[in-house]
Amino acid sequence: MAADTEKAADLSQAMITEPVALADWLIVAPVAIPLVFAAFLLTVRHRTWLHAGVALVAFALTLAANAGLLARVLAEGPLAMTMGRWLPPFGISFVADPLGVALSLVGVLVAAVCAVFAVADIGTTGRRYGFYPFMLLMMAGVSGAFLTGDLFNLYVWFEVFLIASFGLLVLGCEHRQLDGALKYAILNLVGTTLFLTATALLYGTFGTLNMADVQSKAAELRDTAPLATLATLFLFAFAMKAAAFPLNFWLPASYHTPRIVVAALFGGILTKIGVYALLRVLVMLFEPERALLSDVIAWVAAATMVLGIMGALAQSDMRRVLGFVVISGVGIMLAGIALGTEAGLAGAIVYAVHSMLAMTALYLLAGVMNGVGGSYSVETLKGLYRGHPLLTAFALLLVLAAAGLPPASGLWPKVMLVQASLAAGAPWLAFAILATGILTTLALGRVFALTFWRSDGGDTAPAAPAEAAPVLRLGYASLAALMLPILALGLYPEPFINVAEAAAAVLVDPTGYVGAVFPERVQP
Template sequence: MDGLILLLPLMIPLAAAALTAMLWRSVRAQRAVGVAAAVALLVAAVTLLVRVLDGGVVASQMGDWRAPFGITFVADRFAAIMVVIAATMALATTVYGLAHDALDRERAGFHPLFHGLILGVIGSFLTGDLFNLYVWFEVMLIASFGLLILGGSREQIDGALKYAVLNLVGTTVFLIGVGFLYGITGTLNMADLAGKVPLAENRGLVSATAVMLLAAFGLKAAVFPLFFWLPASYHTAPPPVAAIFAALLTKVGVYAMIRVFTLVYGGAAEWVGPVVAVLAALTMLTGVLGAAAHYDIRRILAFHIISQIGFMLLGLAVWTPLALGGAVLYIVHHIVVKANLFLIAGAIERAGGSYQLKDLGGLSRSQPLLAVLFLIPALSLAGIPPLSGFWGKLTVIRAGLEQGHAWLAGVALLVGLLTLYSMIKIWNYAFWKEPPEGAPAVSGLTGRTRLLMLAPITALAAVTLTISLWAEPFVAVSLEAAAELLSPTAYIAAVLGSPAPGPTVLGALP
């Protein structure tokens, strides 16, 4: 039963991808399957989270091969939280996508690719095997390539080429690191690695693999100085695709980084903390300064993803339960808020006819509801109390100060201020100022489109407000997740310690 609960969040997007591919000719049927699958996925994900919160770590061995030999899937609190939040984003963007009456895009395979992407993301969260993580990364990557070039404009092809090449270099470096780690320890199971990496004699080689994995996950997460693919490509994708990319892809890199450096390397690579601290500070600053220089809403938001990744890395840099708990809370907050801002950018484009701030204006009067809905995630992103970003930043910064990283806390606060600057910039130009001369008077945000676009935006804003005003349980679960990450005995016991059946011995053929 536990195995089913653990694997349903994988089976649902897999089935949906296959089914929508079979229903290639009927876009209507694909949409119906897509919505049904997204709802089912959210139910399955919440079931998994409830099971993990009640009964601890869940693990399942594929094909009943005992743990270090077969492929393991495992969910602890952190993984289950990420699965729930990914499922929420999948549902929100699926509904939002219905409003984007881009039939040519849907005919070109939007739905199978979208579910393939979700499959890759959730697989990365649930796998307990390092090589399997590489495979899920590739599943996610190939789906994201497809989604990025749907439509095939010149801009998209240019962005996709840079995205593809840099990400392929990243995953190949990851693969080399995995190969080396296997060479040192003879295992690929992460729980098994946790026991064997500290015993390895060649410490230099262990550090070398740690550097390779740090670089590979850093590239995935758009960490300074490996972030160039992100601002080159994200703004070229259509709004639902950009929203799901912004919500999930970089966060898979952060997740893998936290998972590998807490579980596999544990305390075995002490240099990681200070290195990640410097990287986090530079990532925050570059992202926020890049955003300040731009006047296209999507490009501003894309640069802010980079800056926020720095906050999540602070948890890894400071390395205390409070800091990691803050990082987990920050990831949850950030995914909801950032996806919502990209969805709102799409709605702004629909209402005002452009993504360029110079062509927009007057939306606070023509779209008052959209204006309010923009302010919730925007102010939350900047960390204005009592919104959700404030709680995440408070936790992370307080943990930093407790450990004497005053300069890191200072950088984080400065970045918060500059984030507010960018959000106010969008507010002033798009919502507050008069519409420019000759702007299209007709708004495309009406009727059914308006409903389908604003419903997921409102729902995500409600999630943000819930985390904001009822923060206590979210903070508590994040801290529990962090405690589990820092002392992964339960995780290791769930994967390796369960009384496994002996290997099946095949008899001789008659």
């Protein structure tokens, strides 16, 4: 029997038939732009003089796309775009909301500053072996993780930036780099396996991996499905990615081994993706299960922040000190997740922004100090204040920022989290945050005092080696670029807090997020 070829299929039941608005392409631009430019750099890999300029153009365009997308999201609410014209949940959705776009914006800003510093830190050989393509690929994965609305796609973007980060870790092929990369790879593989296992179990339970769809169906399945088990698996997986205690041992074993600009990029961005995933999955998708685990998360947060900074006190290498400071900051962000209130979540988000800026700046500061002093050891460096007063001022401000003291960025998120802890009846958690601030002041104050204030026994400032001139010049420019938002957050925090509160509101009440993906499920 011949088929009826005159009857048109109704594609509207399965596919999106309307053309995509031009403005909606902004949703995927933060991922597409770095991928395109990374591919271009691979085609001109031998023309290393092109790489830095092309990468900076790519980051400038990505930064502009993120800024435009954030402005639109704040004005209109969450936005969604589904790939391949399939209707969700069958098509993979990208969803832009204040949390994902804000973190993507700050991440690209940090990467752009690192790209400038890399002009002095990465030589011709490193560029030929793919530093800038790896960097762009990593940032495409980072932005994809922040913007995807699908849990399996979140896993895919984790793998994208992890593969790129392996390349950056081993760039140079030194023994210590290979050793650090091996530890980084093996322990991240464990976290990735847990993540994939939890994702498979979630798909078997819900029949979907779309986050908005999971959020909509969770209430119906809560009495019959093992959602607490799912939440616990995701907590373990993402806590390892975030370097939370007791799953944090991979970070201090690896972050001190690569080039300092790579360590700055990792220290500023990568652990925050684990924290972001915890916010997205535990708070937005499995809030009742998060509440069941809140005491566990709170104790993990306190142990991470206190033991992390105690580890920093025991180190003499600045890179190792900063690795433990990164871990301690993860604990402070976990405190906001443990509280689960809108105020606590907003504090954790503001702290994430602060940490991305401040930790990157601290690593770059260590790179400049090594350039002018020839060492990362606090036992060797001394007397830097006499020859480098501007560097001394930058260092002092960054110590204040990391410690949570005015006038820098660390003050307000800690104030928000302490207030939220007291309001939630958890004064011990507020005490842990304050104690961590004191210990951070001691740890970084010790580094500052020994390297800048300690006399080297001479009457004149020690001369920096001639090869340090590019590092010093680009280091000052990079630090100044990061100090501007660090001071802005410290002196005028309202815009940052407003964005964080908008992001927290979506996590607590994801109606707008679900409505962006499934408009028909939200009643007018």
